Amino acid sequence: MPQSLSPQQLKTIAGEFGTPLYVYHAEKIKEQYEKLVTAFDNMNTVFFYACKALTNVNILKYVKSLGANIDCSSINEVKLAFHAGFPAERILYTSNGIAFDEIAEAKALGVIINIDSLSNLEKFGKRFGHSYPVGIRLRPNILAGGNLKISTGHDKSKFGIPVDQVEKILSLVKQYDLHIKDLHIHTGSEIKDVDVFLKGIEVLFEIVAHFPELEFIDLGGGFKVPYQDGDSETDMQLLAKKVKEEFTRHAETRGKDLQIWFEPGKFIVSECGYFITKVNVIKETHAADFVSVDSGFNHLIRPMFYDAYHRIENISNLQGPEKKYSVVGNICETDTFAWDRKLTEVNEGDYLVFYNAGAYGFEMSSNFNSRYKPAEVLVKDGKAQLIRKRDVFDDLLRNQLEIL
Numbered sequence: 001m002p003q004s005l006s007p008q009q010l011k012t013i014a015g016e017f018g019t020p021l022y023v024y025h026a027e028k029i030k031e032q033y034e035k036l037v038t039a040f041d042n043m044n045t046v047f048f049y050a051c052k053a054l055t056n057v058n059i060l061k062y063v064k065s066l067g068a069n070i071d072c073s074s075i076n077e078v079k080l081a082f083h084a085g086f087p088a089e090r091i092l093y094t095s096n097g098i099a100f101d102e103i104a105e106a107k108a109l110g111v112i113i114n115i116d117s118l119s120n121l122e123k124f125g126k127r128f129g130h131s132y133p134v135g136i137r138l139r140p141n142i143l144a145g146g147n148l149k150i151s152t153g154h155d156k157s158k159f160g161i162p163v164d165q166v167e168k169i170l171s172l173v174k175q176y177d178l179h180i181k182d183l184h185i186h187t188g189s190e191i192k193d194v195d196v197f198l199k200g201i202e203v204l205f206e207i208v209a210h211f212p213e214l215e216f217i218d219l220g221g222g223f224k225v226p227y228q229d230g231d232s233e234t235d236m237q238l239l240a241k242k243v244k245e246e247f248t249r250h251a252e253t254r255g256k257d258l259q260i261w262f263e264p265g266k267f268i269v270s271e272c273g274y275f276i277t278k279v280n281v282i283k284e285t286h287a288a289d290f291v292s293v294d295s296g297f298n299h300l301i302r303p304m305f306y307d308a309y310h311r312i313e314n315i316s317n318l319q320g321p322e323k324k325y326s327v328v329g330n331i332c333e334t335d336t337f338a339w340d341r342k343l344t345e346v347n348e349g350d351y352l353v354f355y356n357a358g359a360y361g362f363e364m365s366s367n368f369n370s371r372y373k374p375a376e377v378l379v380k381d382g383k384a385q386l387i388r389k390r391d392v393f394d395d396l397l398r399n400q401l402e403i404l
């Protein structure tokens, strides 16, 4: 039985903690992590949770307790990972266009580092030479992912060093005697087609022979999760089988001794999350029946930002007749969550739940319109506990210096 929280449980939690509210279900995180581990259990594979999806420190500690490593996108995420108890050797910092100071700081902290530009690779070589192993983030020039805004590996993307510049990489490696320990690619988000990962492996195996000190191949994250009825997730069993075949095929070019890394974010935490809102106002117009909830893109930006689809359910009226609504927020800016969405009849005061709210939900929230960021609750072993307080008025003024 897949792990999930029932509408009744969510209603009780909303009543206790108020709305808008993010709720995370620990056992669902475990289920997702175990799916990965089980699928790859006969291979030399390690999973790094891409924590930018959701960084509440309780989530980080929980993911650590499951045995996962962690992938970070900023030096502060690295520090949060230490705070959550990860040792340096389980922390990976995959950098994107960052100042070299941060790379030097990550090195001083002893974590694993992926470098994504020739410029920083050269600075690293000049400063540290062979003394500290480092990984290279490559851009494989493959177009993949849910849509262009969440695609990162194509030939116009800013991410990674284009694989067509491998000669330049090699000359830096030679010049500074760099110790290259891993090659990394991350092609995009919501990749269902397992062949995309295989294409990535092909690209990497064309060049692995140039890196004799290589120990790991890092295939990034981007696994798809289901968002609506009929959707499916990346088939992990199939992916594992095909990755294994691919590595066996390349056995003579070191396919046998390279450890495989993955960096799943969304796959681990998307479905564990529920965002509960309350209906403020219903407005019937010629164009649509608008349902305004006590939130907006200040709390869940994905629909407006990259047309993400979130299933919505009226948990206050599960059996009512269905009608079509446009679900919007309460901020002064267009903040549509869903157009023409079928919901069971909605009344003011009802709770609407947004599913798949664990990844890139709270994490991308803001105080726009001077509204408070939502609270966060973790449900574990059947018990709901507050893991982040809702903002209060003082939070809006914190850090402001009143000079007038």
Ligand SMILES: *Cc1c(COP(=O)(O)O)cnc(C)c1O
Residues within 6 Å of the ligand: 050, 052, 053, 071, 073, 094, 186, 188, 189, 190, 220, 221, 222, 223, 263, 264, 265, 266, 267, 359
């Ligand atoms: C964001 C990111 C991931 C995770 O992507 P998901 O789509 O959440 O799985 C993995 N690796 C890197 C380098 C990333 O930037």
